[in-house]
Amino acid sequence: xxxxxxxxxxxxxxxxxxxxxxxxxxxxxxxxxxxxxxxxxxxxxxxxxxxxxxxxxxxxxxxxxxxxxxxxxxxxxxxxxxxxxxxxxxxxxxxxxxxxxxxxxxxxxxxxxxxxxxxxxxxxxxxxxxxxxxxxxxxxxxxxxxxxxxxxxxxxxxxxxxxxxxxxxxxxxxxxxxxxxxxxxxxxxxxxxxxxxxxxxxxxxxxxxxxxxxxxxxxxxxxxxxxxxxxxxxxxxxxxxxxxxxxxxxxxxxxxxxxxxxxxxxxxxxxxxxxxxxxxxxxxxxxxxxxxxxxxxxxxxxxxxxxxxxxxxxxxxxxxxxxxxxxxxxxxxxxx
Amino acid sequence: xxxxxxxxxxxxxxxxxxxxxxxxxxxxxxxxxxxxxxxxxxxxxxxxxxxxxxxxxxxxxxxxxxxxxxxxxxxxxxxxxxxxxxxxxxxxxxxxxxxxxxxxxxxxxxxxxxxxxxxxxxxxxxxxxxxxxxxxxxxxxxxxxxxxxxxxxxxxxxxxxxxxxxxxxxxxxxxxxxxxxxxxxxxxxxxxxxxxxxxxxxxxxxxxxxxxxxxxxxxxxxxxxxxxxxxxxxxxxxxxxxxxxxxxxxxxxxxxxxxxxxxxxxxxxxxxxxxxxxxxxxxxxxxxxxxxxxxxxxxxxxxx
Numbered sequence: 100x101x102x103x104x105x106x107x108x109x110x111x112x113x114x115x116x117x118x119x120x121x122x123x124x125x126x127x128x129x130x131x132x133x134x135x136x137x138x139x140x141x142x143x144x145x146x147x148x149x150x151x152x153x154x155x156x157x158x159x160x161x162x163x164x165x166x167x168x169x170x171x172x173x174x175x176x177x178x179x180x181x182x183x184x185x186x187x188x189x190x191x192x193x194x195x196x197x198x199x200x201x202x203x204x205x206x207x208x209x210x211x212x213x214x215x216x217x218x219x220x221x222x223x224x225x226x227x228x229x230x231x232x233x234x235x236x237x238x239x240x241x242x243x244x245x246x247x248x249x250x251x252x253x254x255x256x257x258x259x260x261x262x263x264x265x266x267x268x269x270x271x272x273x274x275x276x277x278x279x280x281x282x283x284x285x286x287x288x289x290x291x292x293x294x295x296x297x298x299x300x301x302x303x304x305x306x307x308x309x310x311x312x313x314x315x316x317x318x319x320x321x322x323x324x325x326x327x328x329x330x331x332x333x334x335x336x337x338x339x340x341x342x343x344x345x346x347x348x349x350x351x352x353x354x355x356x357x358x359x360x361x362x363x364x365x366x367x368x369x370x371x372x373x374x375x376x377x378x379x380x381x382x383x384x385x386x387x388x389x390x391x392x393x394x395x396x397x398x399x400x401x402x403x404x405x406x407x408x409x410x411x412x413x414x415x416x417x418x419x420x421x422x423x424x425x426x427x428x429x430x431x432x433x434x435x
Numbered sequence: 436x437x438x439x440x441x442x443x444x445x446x447x448x449x450x451x452x453x454x455x456x457x458x459x460x461x462x463x464x465x466x467x468x469x470x471x472x473x474x475x476x477x478x479x480x481x482x483x484x485x486x487x488x489x490x491x492x493x494x495x496x497x498x499x500x501x502x503x504x505x506x507x508x509x510x511x512x513x514x515x516x517x518x519x520x521x522x523x524x525x526x527x528x529x530x531x532x533x534x535x536x537x538x539x540x541x542x543x544x545x546x547x548x549x550x551x552x553x554x555x556x557x558x559x560x561x562x563x564x565x566x567x568x569x570x571x572x573x574x575x576x577x578x579x580x581x582x583x584x585x586x587x588x589x590x591x592x593x594x595x596x597x598x599x600x601x602x603x604x605x606x607x608x609x610x611x612x613x614x615x616x617x618x619x620x621x622x623x624x625x626x627x628x629x630x631x632x633x634x635x636x637x638x639x640x641x642x643x644x645x646x647x648x649x650x651x652x653x654x655x656x657x658x659x660x661x662x663x664x665x666x667x668x669x670x671x672x673x674x675x676x677x678x679x680x681x682x683x684x685x686x687x688x689x690x691x692x693x694x695x696x697x698x699x700x701x702x703x704x705x706x707x708x709x710x711x712x713x714x715x716x717x718x719x720x721x722x723x724x725x726x727x728x729x730x731x732x733x734x735x736x737x738x739x
Binding site for chain 2: 136139142143146147149150151154215218219221222223225226227228229231234237238241242243244245246249252253254255256285286288289290291299324349350353354355369370372373406409410413414417421424
């Protein structure tokens with residue numbers, strides 16, 4: 100059967116012959132598809148370039164000396180290749196200390212947040228209890244409220260921290276938790292960290308799509324609620340948990356708002372980067388002994404280098420875990 | 436008696452399940468009560484007060500609606516920033532939704548290097564978040580470079596020429612201006628639409644191909660099946676993406692209103708005024724989301 104078909108195609112001869120037989124239809128179709136793919140290629144190439152260009156630009160700038168920055172002939176390939184910028188940025192941000200801090204904090208915060216959000220998401224997806232809709236509305240509210248709205252009073256809340264007056268009774272006055280790491284861990288344990296409402300929503304959505312038979316079978320076989328959760332449901336949900344964890348990690352890594360508010364005294368990459376231009380000024384003043392204004396180009400060069408140094412670990416992470424990032428958003432089946 | 440037994444048992448089981456359900460969501464409830472409810476109402480209360488910081492204590496004296504009045508009438512920037520920011524949000528959200536819809540349509544086709552392109556489009560979700568976004572927006576070196584390029588090429592680009600033609604024609608100049616602004620900032624739009632593209636893509640992949648085949652046999656062109664099949668089938672995702680984009684946009688760190696609020700709070704220590712401003716902003720966004728999502732959800736088509 101196949102053989103005869105092949106023969107038929109062969110006997111139909113060349114492309115042009117077949118085209119004539121189809122009355123020009125084949126040529127038209129072929130031409131359209133080529134035109135579409137050329138247009139698509141140009142469009143996508145342009146957009147990809149648009150997205151990647153700032154990174155490429157930063158890479159080339161970060162290797163330039165100051166005189167290259169002002170040289171109009173030098174555009175992207177530095178004339179005097181240097182790694183001085185990296186050394187300076189590393190010193191200004193206290194790179195080795197702050198990358199360790201950032202890594203530890205991001206990792207622990209992300210783990211804590213995802214653990215808590217998984218519990219909550221599972222609770223919302225799989226159990227019926229009174230006031231469930233009310234509490235879920237609260238989750239939505241948490242997603243909707245910009246953290247900046249309540250930032251003011253959170254600020255004060257932690258400055259004069261107290262739970263129902265307990266600490267006042269013991270110490271005589273509320274404790275000041277500002278400037279320590281503890282408040283943020285407490286908030287993460289209570290699912291109130293960065294974008295935690297979103298994680299709860301995504302995890303709940305995922306658990307809702309798992310067929311209930313699986314759970315019932317486990318119950319029938321004598322699994323308790325906890326055992327079912329840990330042995331049956333958690334392994335099933337691993338992809339979405341991985342991706343939520345990666346998001347939590349990455350967003351915590353680059354976060355400026357919560358870090359500035361709660362972790363002000365801890366050296367972190369995010370806060371270090373946002374201060375890098377000021378620290379550059381202070382550094383130069385210290386070195387030269389006179390107050391000078393730094394040129395815009397040079398401070399931007401240092402800024403670009405610093406940004407690269409923050410971003411590179413994330414890019415490496417993304418290269419390895421790209422699939423986990425992207426695919427589980429699709430698998431969560433977000434709906435309204 | 437015999438009838439009652441199983442019913443009781445069922446009630447017991449349901450009760451047990453309800454209790455374990457509450458245990459599961461307990462972290463959220465505790466967190467919500469401790470870290471959200473109190474600051475939430477406190478910030479609402481503070482917005483009606485002047486707050487003075489003393490040593491070890493802060494006092495708030497109620498002054499009625501003065502903070503709100505000041506925000507609109509006395510403060511020179513706030514109302515202007517608010518209007519600008521809302522307008523920008525509207526324009527950008529529409530642009531982001533349209534852009535990500537068409538990008539998802541393109542990325543859903545089969546071509547070589549698709550995985551690579553998808554990876555590149557998703558990259559901004561990771562890279563332009565948090566502090567980096569705020570730093571990116573005031574990068575003077577890049578701005579200078581762009582200015583130089585613009586000066587040397589002096590409007591010989593196609594878009595520049597087109598812009599001139601449309602501007603001089605004089606019809607709906609304001610609308611064109613907004614459009615041009617968005618086109619000039621296509622980079623920002625592309626950066627902000629990573630997640631939305633993925634959500635649309637996941638929706639596109641759930642549409643069964645038999646629908647398109649049936650439409651094809653009935654003589655439907657590709658263009659018609661886009662609007663008659665694809666669009667209704669993923670219309671619910673428009674709502675999701677719309678809400679996500681608005682929230683995302685309103686919380687960006689390069690948002691002028693937020694910057695203003697932070698400045699008043701941290702530099703001037705005027706907690707009452709800062710709370711009032713953030714409450715106005717929050718309520719406006721809530722109303723905006725409410726109205727627009729009501730408008731969109733009327734048009735959403737549910738297949739099942």
